[in-house]
Amino acid sequence: MQQPQADELTLYGERFNSRFLLGTALYNSPELMRASIETSRCEIVTLGLRRQNPGNRDGAAIWQYIQDSGCRLLPNTAGCKSVKEVVTLAEMSREMFDTPWIKLEVIGDDYNLQPDPFALVEAAEILIKNGFKVLPYCTDDLILCQRLLDVGCEVLMPWGSPIGTGQGLLNRYNLRTLRERIKHVPLIIDAGLGAPSQAAEAMEMGFDGILLNSAVAKAQNPPLMASAFADAIVAGRNAYLAGLMQKRQTASPSTPTVGQPFWHQ
Amino acid sequence: MHTDSQHYTVGIAGAGLLGRLLAWQLLRTGHKVTLYEAGTLSSPACAAWTAAGMIAPMSEAVVSDRNVYEMGLYALNVWPQWLQALGQPDLYQARGSLVIAHPQDNAELHQFAQDLRYVVPDTEHYRPVNGQEIHELEPDLGVAFQQGLLLENEAHLDNRALLDHLAAEIHRLGGQCIEQCPVRVSPGTVRSAHGDEQFDWVLDCRGLGARDRHPELRGVRGETLVVHTDEVRLQRPVRLMHPRYQLYVVPKPQQHFVIGATQIESEDRSAMSLQSALELGSALYTIAPAFAEARILEQGVNLRPAFMDNQPHITRTEGLISANGLFRHGYLLAPAVVTQVLAEMALGAPSPFAHLFTSTSGGISR
Numbered sequence: 001m002q003q004p005q006a007d008e009l010t011l012y013g014e015r016f017n018s019r020f021l022l023g024t025a026l027y028n029s030p031e032l033m034r035a036s037i038e039t040s041r042c043e044i045v046t047l048g049l050r051r052q053n054p055g056n057r058d059g060a061a062i063w064q065y066i067q068d069s070g071c072r073l074l075p076n077t078a079g080c081k082s083v084k085e086v087v088t089l090a091e092m093s094r095e096m097f098d099t100p101w102i103k104l105e106v107i108g109d110d111y112n113l114q115p116d117p118f119a120l121v122e123a124a125e126i127l128i129k130n131g132f133k134v135l136p137y138c139t140d141d142l143i144l145c146q147r148l149l150d151v152g153c154e155v156l157m158p159w160g161s162p163i164g165t166g167q168g169l170l171n172r173y174n175l176r177t178l179r180e181r182i183k184h185v186p187l188i189i190d191a192g193l194g195a196p197s198q199a200a201e202a203m204e205m206g207f208d209g210i211l212l213n214s215a216v217a218k219a220q221n222p223p224l225m226a227s228a229f230a231d232a233i234v235a236g237r238n239a240y241l242a243g244l245m246q247k248r249q250t251a252s253p254s255t256p257t258v259g260q261p262f263w264h265q
Numbered sequence: 266m267h268t269d270s271q272h273y274t275v276g277i278a279g280a281g282l283l284g285r286l287l288a289w290q291l292l293r294t295g296h297k298v299t300l301y302e303a304g305t306l307s308s309p310a311c312a313a314w315t316a317a318g319m320i321a322p323m324s325e326a327v328v329s330d331r332n333v334y335e336m337g338l339y340a341l342n343v344w345p346q347w348l349q350a351l352g353q354p355d356l357y358q359a360r361g362s363l364v365i366a367h368p369q370d371n372a373e374l375h376q377f378a379q380d381l382r383y384v385v386p387d388t389e390h391y392r393p394v395n396g397q398e399i400h401e402l403e404p405d406l407g408v409a410f411q412q413g414l415l416l417e418n419e420a421h422l423d424n425r426a427l428l429d430h431l432a433a434e435i436h437r438l439g440g441q442c443i444e445q446c447p448v449r450v451s452p453g454t455v456r457s458a459h460g461d462e463q464f465d466w467v468l469d470c471r472g473l474g475a476r477d478r479h480p481e482l483r484g485v486r487g488e489t490l491v492v493h494t495d496e497v498r499l500q501r502p503v504r505l506m507h508p509r510y511q512l513y514v515v516p517k518p519q520q521h522f523v524i525g526a527t528q529i530e531s532e533d534r535s536a537m538s539l540q541s542a543l544e545l546g547s548a549l550y551t552i553a554p555a556f557a558e559a560r561i562l563e564q565g566v567n568l569r570p571a572f573m574d575n576q577p578h579i580t581r582t583e584g585l586i587s588a589n590g591l592f593r594h595g596y597l598l599a600p601a602v603v604t605q606v607l608a609e610m611a612l613g614a615p616s617p618f619a620h621l622f623t624s625t626s627g628g629i630s631r
Binding site for chain 2: 028029030031032034051052053056058059060061062065164218220
């Protein structure tokens with residue numbers, strides 16, 4: 001039997017075994033967060049700095065604790081609403097964590113936290129020119145995604161649905177289109193997933209990875225939910241690699257029926 | 266040094282809530298207590314002064330765990346007895362608390378109820394309430410609230426008056442209070458600028474000030490507003506569930522209200538941010554529009570001392586007991602922690618919480 005081949009995720013030239021990226025906010029305690037990172041088997045964690053007065057290193061205790069997990073840190077710009085805010089925060093986080101990687105978020109709407117596509121492209125262009133490796137959190141709009149590629153993004157992170165809603169993949173048509181049209185750039189579904197089955201579905205569709213936070217952090221047992229998502233992501237990925245069968249209208253028995261006249265089949 | 270086997274000399278470092286409660290309990294039973302405070306007793310820098318003073322085992326269980334709930338139930342029994350003993354029973358109000366959400370955010374309310382059932386499946390002390398019941402319970406709340414939960418056995422107390430009465434009682438019982446005196450502690454010894462003092466027991470209740478002995482302690486920033494208005498009356502704490510922030514308003518004497526609290530993983534002690542002021546202010550306004558004309562008396566900023574598991578830790582070596590990390594649950598957990606510390610000194614009744622403090626997380630280490 002053929003085993004699944006070595007199947008790594010490559011982001012900005014770095015290779016990862018795990019296709020699960022986990023957020024570090026909203027847990028009931030840092031210890032639960034660390035336990036969840038472990039059971040998720042993830043290799044990249046995101047962290048937000050916006051309200052922690054990063055210039056004074058006021059969040060240093062918790063940052064160190066996250067860093068001790070051994071995962072690659074992906075600082076984010078959550079909570080920023082303008083290009084200027086984003087650029088300032090990205091520069092600070094690059095200095096602080098000694099990484100050019102940045103998860104780019106520019107919020108355009110307060111209620112559903114929808115990304116501002118115009119500011120996103122502008123900020124991505126500036127950051128890439130300044131040497132950042134930008135992982136933009138974007139909507140599932142094809143043209144927006146193409147513009148982000150045009151300015152130099154080497155990975156895209158379209159939403160499944162708005163942050164924290166747990167609604168899953170709201171617009172399958174758009175997501176399928178993205179996957180079909182953008183074949184050679186990693187696409188990571190970021191935000192909106194509430195259940196492992198939704199993550200498995202995204203992976204079956206051929207997406208390269210999953211980034212989430214609330215669904216794990218707000219579960220009643222976060223470490224257990226983290227491992228459930230990890231399993232679902234592996235299952236969905238393996239299913240994609242194995243090749244899903246097509247859906248059909250007529251039933252097709254897995255055991256051939258012998259002796260049945262063919263005109264009845 | 267100690268006089269006989271039953272009466273100890275005790276040096277207590279830190280006159281926050283734990284330090285005061287322990288001093289008071291020990292003085293009541295005839296021990297000789299010296300209480301050291303880095304600041305002053307009248308306007309302390311401790312988190313207990315900034316806090317809202319809720320005794321809310323169910324609400325807090327949702328954001329922590331079963332241990333906090335168990336210790337919180339104990340607090341509901343102990344606080345009325347302690348306040349009676351202090352001659353201040355009126356500082357304690359047991360009228361439950363009300364959890365509400367705007368209609369568009371009802372999912373948050375359902376999530377809260379689901380989380381509550383998960384942590385404490387055996388409790389019967391809460392019930393859903395509809396718009397009319399909400400109005401009957403709290404007539405001054407906004408009319409839009411159609412669904413809520415009444416947590417019937419929760420309570421709140423007037424925390425600042427309590428801290429003042431404890432200080433007065435400590436003086437009255439002959440406790441020695443040394444203010445503006447930062448100290449370091451070691452078994453049997455309190456060291457300050459005045460030199461070393463020897464005691465049978467040293468109790469380290471310095472909160473974040475104890476980081477020299479507990480480098481793993483961290484501060485979690487919390488911000489509160491204190492406002493005054495005569496236009497709104499509330500009988501009980503009200504919690505607003507919202508997708509982004511969860512805030513409470515707690516009624517205090519003289520028509521004061523404490524609104525809190527942000528929870529930011531930061532050790533920044535600088536003044537409240539505009540964003541936090543907007544969040545707290547707008548949540549308050551949506552709870553009851555009449556708060557619009559309230560006067561802002563105070564912006565509180567403080568750091569909650571916490572360990573990485575957000576659970577209280579008690580550590581004991583001969584001659585030194587440290588109690589710390591009460592995080593956002595000071596008034597809720599203090600009775601259990603005080604009882605455990607006294608049990609560690611082989612005083613008072615056996616603690617019902619020895620099992621909680623002997624787990625690997627949140628444990629006593631010896």
